[in-house]
Amino acid sequence: MIARAWGPAVLGLFVLAVVMSFFNFEISKWQWMLNGVVFFGGAVVFTISRGMTFFVVKRLFETVFVVWMIASLTFILLRVLPGGPFDSEKALPPEVLANLAKKYHLNDSVPKQYLDYMVDLLHGDLGQSYKYIGRDTSAIIAESLPSSVQLGIYALLISYIVGIPAGVLAGWKQGSKTDFAAMFLAISGVSLPSFLMAPIFIMVFCFWLGWFEPALWEGPGYYVLPMVVLGLRPAAVIARLTRASVLEVIHSDYIRTAKAKGLDSRTILFKHVLRNSLIPVLTLSGPLAAGVLTGSFVIEQIFAIPGIAKHLVLSVTNRDYPLILGTTLLFSVMLVIANLVTDFLMAVIDPRVKMI
């Protein structure tokens, strides 16, 4: 029973938060707390009632392990690299270098640096940036993360909202002109990289039509183009997958049964075909989130969005080790969480699935 009420509640709260953020309404602390309680509380109740506690806990531990591995690997790689962050063309005086090394504890042995880093990490402290002097990496991330998350969520939503209906329509009317047009657009969408799509869209919608803003991240007029450009490629992937999945379901025995017993095609489509064909699509959410993450690098660059991807690219050129570590870790954590949420949603939607 709880699962029945929980789904719509989560969906409603989520949509409300997304719409509010899109129109730049402040989301109050109370709303955050309510969302948190409903999302996690519901998830916990659901987990226990379905008897999946063991699997969920196991998955959570695995997640922590993976994050720890990634943190360690990145840390070690950056330490063993020859050439320090303060090697510049204009050689610094040795006293300055010595002081810098002292300030950032670079003289300690690598194991000690590693231990210190891990302990700090547990406290949520990622260390001070080498390049933005005196600023904490965590502060830089906290400042730029919201716009990136916003962009990512909008793009994912766009890709589902566009991709699923297109795929269902194409599959349902297999061989028709609609099918052909949708699949032609989809394969073009898969083949057109975002760094080509974005300039075209900017030309058309900003310079010729003047509907949207070509750069920055300050309101609905700024949000539309980046999220559409970022969302179209995953939308094309989803459309292709949905179509394949719908076709597979349509040719299955239980649909033939449904037809044979005289159900009208609307009922068949919405009650039987849709539900079963969307499961493989949902499985793809993890990889799709990864694709959106990757795409956001280019999008943030083109649209000059003050997000996190820009910091990763810059930190690599600047050799700003704490920031490289922080951003890498953050991106990996986001991806791991996306995978976790996908698996959990799968279990919620399809009772046959057990989390393993």
Place this chain on the structure above:
Amino acid sequence: MKTKQEGRSLQEEALEKLRKNPVAVWSAILIVFICAVALLAPWISPYPFDEQYLDQVLAKPDARHWFGTDSLGRDMLSRLIYGARISMAVGVITALISLVIGTIYGAVAGWFGGFVDSGMMRIVDILDSIPSLVLLILVKLIFDSVDIISNPELKALTGMLLALSLVSWVSLARVVRGQILQMKQMAYVEAARAMGASGLRIVSQHILPNIVGPVIVLLTFQIPSNILSESFLSFLGLGLQPPFSSWGVLANDGWRSLKSYPHLMISPGIAIFMAMLAFNLLGDGLRDAFDPQMRGRSG
């Protein structure tokens, strides 16, 4: 002259099916064309790719420069042709490297199973949880700070190839492992084992030829995604740099002046789009041909 009656292999049958798919055939022709252009670049390009014609800077397309010239007066058509060379080389060589690594890794994991398998797959899982572009950037960073190759251009190219292969072998390893796990149960493997064949022999002589289909399909999809990754990196300024000309470098040069000089963006844009489209469509065709179950169902 064959006197013996021979059964048709899976590959022959797939090829036959592919030949009847006009979209796939045209895509293959386009790919062969791009490859030919890439291979013959020094002979067919009208000008050297890095020669500057300072009296013709930013020329619009005309009879002398078919695709115009860029902001340093270099001929765009020549740069595009040489760009095909680099982009295709990156795409194909990377796919081949990751084929070797992925097949060996997946085969070992799948064949030995058990502890070996779960350990090896856990590594793959961890690699998979780092977004590929982040991993690419990290590997590039590491390679760039190691002084092995003195020639900077060769070094940039090698670094790119290495980074891309390290990222893309993972999915191949997964597919090969999955296939081998399936094949291990089959009767012919059992028979080979009963006749005393070694594990290496069974895998390389008996199993691998049987899983060529899925591997080829995946490779066909990996080439465009490698080309795309290279363009992404170059576009972000972390990949190859001018005077090198890959399609990504050209697109990066072009979009900044799109409003005033659209020809700088349009030609590399169309080149990338056509190449990606051809590989994706060929991949679709191959998948339909190799996987009869998916026939007519995949977009």
